[in-house]
Amino acid sequence: MALYDALYNQDIEPIMFRHEQGAIHAAEAFARVSGRPAVVAVTSGPGATNIVTGLADAYMDSVPVVAITGQVPTTIFGRDGFQETDILGVVTPITKFAYQVKKAEEAVAAFKTAYEISIIGRPGPTLVDIPRDIQLAAAPDREEKIPVNREKFIPPPPDEDKLRLAAKYLIEARRPVVLVGGGVLWSGATPEVLELSRMLYAPIVSTLPGKAAVPHDYPLYMGPAGMHGRAEADAALANADVILAVGTRFSDRTWGRFKELQENVKNGKVKLIHIDADRSEIGKNVKPTIGVIADAKEALRTLLKFVDASAQRDGKFVTWLLEIRKKYEEVMSKIADSSKAFHPWRVLKVLRRAAPRNTITTTGVGSHQMWAEVAWEVYEPGTFITSAGLGTMGFGVPAALGAKLADPTRPVLCIDGDGSFQMTMNNLALVREYNLPIVVAVFDNRALQLVKQWQIYLYRRRIIATEFGKMPDFMKIAEAYDIEGIKPESYDQLEKAVAKALRNNEALIVDLTIDSEEDIVLPWVKPGDWLTSAILPEGMNTPLTYVEN
Amino acid sequence: MWRISAILPKSLDGLGRLVAITRRAKVEVLKMTVTTNDMRTYNVVLEIRGEPDEVNWLVAKLDKLPEILSIEQINIGP
Incomplete structure (x- = not known):
């Protein structure tokens, strides 16, 4: 209440959602549209725990959100006071940064740090917990610094030697595919992705978050791959000989399972180039042939400098993928026609x-x-x-x-x-x-x-x-x-x-x-299956394994 | 066997976040010590056993915490 009282007659318009979960999901969307963090301020106890799902959601999808939670006075910590919850303990694994302010001098610095960290490098949610006695304390003259290492979130400049080699692989590839993740959107790298795809005549496939990064009327975009991806996208990924994965964390939902990819990369059948701003994502689920820690846009710009030819391309591969798309649309149209x-x-x-x-x-x-x-x-x-x-x-x-x-x-x-x-x-x-x-x-x-x-x-x-x-x-x-x-x-x-x-x-x-009986989403790669095992709608018997003539 | 050495501000909240990540790593924590020399920072030393990829995963995840001011990883043999 003290925090909100301080906002009285200030130039801030609070938006009162009817449930805290609503507020934090709205904040996530606000951030995705505006490109800057939104702030959610909630009370202690249930107010704080009601935003936990949204924090986890923002953490999984790398969305910058800053949460401010109220807290009981420091004097009664641990005494099970009314609406006391150890929110820091609760959100520890699902926030990029969480801080409990224990001195008034830290309050402003803690918020500034939380805001900055939420958006720097790979975005994510942060939380500042402010006990009631701190909220009521007089505003101090000085700010106490919050000791954190911000620099680690700034991706290093792209490694040119690695990208030169990556370009060589992509130029020599018969069936190169670009896999676009949500990191492309945050980096603003859509133009670079499209240019690279054009130069290489390489199909683009996306993850579900990456779907938002590619205009779907771009002819070489095959759609999202994975559990409920498009058949042509699953086929593209499963049959590629060089995959350029940008800003993606190799989710099991995109790949079904990793065994085939891991084996193919290990035995050299597939060359995997993985670009990501987050070092911990490189090799987390699949060890790439080349791993580049860098901002997607910067890395792709550098890569474009080294890509100047596409002599080895198998044009029939793209034709085959587009035939899969056509067939799927025809089959779905017939199915929809027959639905009452x-x-x-x-x-x-x-x-x-x-x-x-x-x-x-x-x-x-x-x-x-x-x-x-x-x-x-x-x-x-x-x-x-x-x-x-x-x-x-x-x-x-x-x-x-x-x-x-x-x-x-x-x-x-x-x-x-x-x-x-x-x-x-x-x-x-x-x-x-x-x-x-x-x-x-x-x-x-x-x-x-x-x-x-x-x-x-x-x-x-x-x-x-x-x-x-x-x-x-x-x-x-x-x-x-x-x-x-x-x-x-x-x-x-x-x-x-x-x-x-x-x-x-x-x-x-x-x-x-x-009609629930007709509402069966296909294609569907069942959990733990490989992409070529996708169940396709009735009337579509196209194999998703490419045979090069 | 590996030794991971991390410096973080002297706060149990930060230490809790370090432990929260470590408990999800597919490694065996053989020893963990927390000491403070300058009253402003903790020095956490973990001795662990695990596949190199898993150890690398842990170090990379720990290094994502803003509170981790520095981190080192040393192979200390079998």
């Missing part, structure tokens, strides 16, 4: 037509998110915001609000599932209170569908704890928050309603009835 209810794949195509190119899209977590990974087209870098690493249900609505706060001039569309939506829909109260008109499209399959999909495939259809019984009426929820609601009956009606709302900057909640 809304089909998620087609819904996304329709929503994309309705949404202006610069629309910022957020998602919840679940089958709708995986459909969005496969089928949502990103045109402008940074306009797709999702919870990738932690997979936090409930992320979508507050993230959409945070995105709208960061840039009120752009349309914001939240692609959500009924499970995710119900976790944080209370934050819709902010739509009218702060004039944050967002459009929420709820993929309403009355289930925790992605888990249900696993139960169908991996647990012999033993469906338990994934189907909802009685559901709230989302139209009445919309009405309660003074937001227009629509339950469309056709794709045409859907497109018109969403296009109108986004164009006119109006809030809208769309309830899309989806």
Whole structure:
């Protein structure tokens, strides 16, 4: 309270979310849109523990967020005072920096340090815990320095010798592939990635966070690879002879498993070049042929100096990948045609037509998110915001609000599932209170569908704890928050309603009835499988192993 | 066997963060000592056994902590 009292009549507008989890997810999206950290200030005890999921989410997805938590007075530490929680102990493994202020002289310096560290090098969440007696203390004249080593977060200049060798490998490659991670977005290295891809005639594949870094209308972008990636992207990664991985942490969700890659790199069949700003990521899951610790943009600029030819390219490889894409689109179109209810794949195509190119899209977590990974087209870098690493249900609505706060001039569309939506829909109260008109499209399959999909495939259809019984009426929820609601009956009606709302900057909640039995997200690389084992939709029998003629 | 030597500000919060990372490493911690010489910093020495890749993982992760002012890793034999 003392902290907020100090803000009274100051030039700071607090945004009051209805739950702290909403506030921190909004802060994550705010940071991703604005490129600078947002601050979340919460009370001690439950206020602090309610942001833990968001901190973990930000840590996994490398998002700069600064949390300020209240704390009981230092005099009663450890005495189980009202709303006392050892929040520093709780957040230790999920923050880039956490500091408890124990003297008033440290308060300003601690906040400055937390803010700076959150954004320097690889971004991440930080937390400053301020006990009540420190908040009430008089502002001291001097600042006490917080002893930390900031310099270690600044990536070194790229190693030119390593990049010269990397260029040689890429030029000599038959099937080079560029794997783009979220680090490319933070580094602003999209132009360099595209230029390199053009020069090498190398397909680009991304991780889920990296999806936001590459315009999807770039012809050599194959989409995200992995568990629910695109088939052509899985095929590209699995059949590459040289992989340039930039700003990625080699998640199991991108690769399925590492065995094949590790063996192929070890025996020289695949040359793996890994560029990352974070030293601890190089070799963490797969030992690269060449590891370069550097900022992505700087490293790619240096690499571009050494790439001047692409004589060895197998042009048929790209043609083969594009055929896989074509086949998938044909098959999915037929499947969607045969569906009586809304089909998620087609819904996304329709929503994309309705949404202006610069629309910022957020998602919840679940089958709708995986459909969005496969089928949502990103045109402008940074306009797709999702919870990738932690997979936090409930992320979508507050993230959409945070995105709208960061840039009120752009349309914001939240692609959500009924499970995710119900976790944080209370934050819709902010739509009218702060004039944050967002459009929420709820993929309403009355289930925790992605888990249900696993139960169908991996647990012999033993469906338990994934189907909802009685559901709230989302139209009445919309009405309660003074937001227009629509339950469309056709794709045409859907497109018109969403296009109108986004164009006119109006809030809208769309309830899309989806048949749970038809909502099976494919391709799917089952956990622990290799990319070429992806289960493809019915009617698509294309092998994902390339045979060079 | 490896010896990891880290210097950090004299704070149990920082020390707790160091331990939190170490407990997730796939190594065996044989010995851990914490000493202070100048009253402003802790010198933490870990003697550990593990695969070189795992030891490197641990050192790289520890070095990500802003509180770790310096860190050294020495192979001290079998």
